[in-house]
Amino acid sequence: MSDLLWFFAISTCLKLLLIPSYHSTDFEVHRNWLALTHSLPLSQWYLDETSPWTLDYPPLFAYFEHFLSIFAFLIDPQIVDLQKGLNYTSNSVIFFQRITVILSDSCLLYGVYRLTKDLDSGKRILIWVLVVWSPMLVIVDHLHFQYNGFLLGILLISLSFLEQGKDLAGGFFFAVLLCFKHLFAVAAPVYFVYLFKHYCWCGLVKGFRRLSVLGAVVVAVFAVAYGPFVYHGQIQQVLRRMFPFGRGLCHAYWAPNFWVFYIVLDKGLAFFLRKLGFAIQTPEASFTGGLVGDSSPFAILPQITPLATFAMVLLALSPCLIKAWRNPQPGMITRWVTYAYTCGFLFGWHVHEKASLHFVIPLAFVAVQSLENARHYFWLSIVSCYSLFPLLFEAQEYPIKVLLLLLHSIITWLAFSAQFTKGEEAKAAARIKKKDEQLKLKGNSSRADKKEGFVIGGVEKSYLVGLLVVEIWSQFLHPLIFGDKLPFVPLMLISIYCGLGIMYSWIWQLRWIIRSPNL
Structure with a gap:
């Protein structure tokens, strides 16, 4: 644990240095949530429209903001002033909110500790490097500004209990997580199938008792979170804020998922049909404008509804759910949850690019299991880290995000090489020995000096080279050639190219799940 604290201390020093740097509108969103939860009675939290940044997270996160607002008021009362505090950017609010994110990362620290405490030291330290020093978390939470580390910590705590066979505690913490941020519900089908088969499927009487206890725990969590709003007759308003389906299928061109290709195909068809003389109208909500669109942005292809995306996510999840039902292994739950969040990212409704954290962070715990996973x-x-680059669009942050990605690539490469080279060399030596014996029988020379190391395949190498080409074009050549014209093209290009990479990853994970044996 002391070593983990050192890793956390080093990352904290970096985060403290980044306090004065750029922050997005999410910074004002959370400041406004501090103000409204402090200034208004609970019955008005989901009704207030003083600011355009209305509260749209589940109630437990609202309670969390209310808790933080107590300390914010003591530091600077204007932080929580609902009227005068709009767009307040003094040093007091900047330091306060930045430090709350850093402190809330202690939840992530505990989650990482719980999920790695039974591993050998090599794997444990490797995971600490991948998660605690994640450049994606730095970019999203400590530059752009959010509390993903805190929320992912709750997810890791839940997974740690499930891997230990403590299903009731694992289900409890997942229910808590859903009441903090409902977008984590993509993994709910995996949790349901796994817990029902692994925890409740044990005879009629015992199984019914366990199902009742598990159901009571989940209901109790939701009752604590939503009960006050049910009492005030506002549950419909809360749900309306949490599920604003009118925002449209995609978050502009940002999230590199399946729907990016659907949008590009629709625009391509519309362009060629106009050239052929067809009267094709351009939808009012343009994806190339970088704005949140409405629910009907397509000119040619069929409109996509939230129900259609829900069905696609479930369909993509089905192989994983079948595996979880046939043989609910505790050691597989983290991989299944990772796959679930990949499916949600690719096929979900109005997905933000930041949601890639939901599968990249848990995947770090899978990565140490084998060289192939690494x-x-x-x-x-x-790929996922690079897809976040458009979040930091100001020039002064460009060296920071590039340096973070380069450091991550180098450190991860060295860490994986140190972890797997020794084991792989032992396996290679056994293969070489066998090969030598065969060669001696044929009178050929030995190849015992051949060793294997941590390398990636040709397809992956070529793709990473393409990533560099995309960045050179987007950052340097496009502005040089086109100036201020077609400003959406670099963003679209990044989304399409990263979307290809994440689709490739999804296929890789799906193939692994289908081929994995039911032990």
């Missing part, structure tokens, strides 16, 4: 994680973490 290679996949190394490649995917680079």
Whole structure:
């Protein structure tokens, strides 16, 4: 544990240095949530429209903001002033909110500790490097500004209990997580199938008793979170804020998922049909404008509804759910949850690019299990981190995000090489010995000096080279050639290219799950 604290201390020093740097509108979103939860009675939290940044997270997160607002008021009362505090950017609010994110990362620290405490020291330290020093968390939480580390910590705590066979505690913490942020519900089908089969499927009487206890625990968590709003007759308003389906299928061109290709195909068809003389109208909500669109942005292809995306996510999840039902192994739950969040990212409704954290962070715990998994994680973490680059669009942050990605790539490569080279060399030596024996029988020379190391495949290498080409074009060549014209093209190009990479990762994970034996 002391070593983990050192890792956390080093990352904290970096985060403290980044306090004065750029922050997005999410910074004002959370400041406004501090103000409204402090200034208004609970019955008004989900009704207030003083600011355009209305409260749209589940109640436990609202309670969390209310807790933080107590300390914010003591430091600077204007932080929580609902009227005068709009767009307040004094040093007091900047330091306060930045430090609350850093302190809330202690939840992530505990989750990492719980999930790694039974591993050998090599794997444990490797996971600490991958998670505690994650450049994605630094970019999203400590530059752009959010509390993903805190929320992912709750997820890791839940997974740690499930891997230990403590299903009731694992289900409890997942229910808590859903009441903090409902977007984690993508993994709910995996949790349901796994807990029902692993915890409740044990005879009629005992199984019914366990199902009742598990149901009571989940209901109790939701009752604590939502009960006050049910009492005030506001549950419909709360749900309306949490599920604003009118925001449209995609978050502009940002999330590199399946729907990016659907949008590009629709625009391509519309362009060629106009050239052929067809009267094709351009939808009012343009994805190339970088704005949140409405629910009907397509000119040619069928409109996509939230129900359709829900069905696609479930369909993509089905192989994983079948595996979880046939043989609910505790050691597989983290991989299944990772796959679930990959499916949700690719096929979900109005997915933000930041949601890639939901599968990259848990995947770090899978990466240490084998060399094949390590290679996949190394490649995917680079792709996912690069897909977040458009979040930091100001020039002064460009060296920071590039340096973070480069350091991550180098450190991860060295860490994986140190972890797997020794084991792989032992396996290679056994293969070489066998090969030598065969060669001696044929009178050929020995190849015993051949060794294997941590390398990635040709396809992955070529893709990473393409990633560099995309960045050179987007950052340097496009502005040089086109100036201020077609400003959406670099963003679209990044989304499409990273979308290809994450689709490739999803296929890789799906193939692994289908081929994995039911032990």
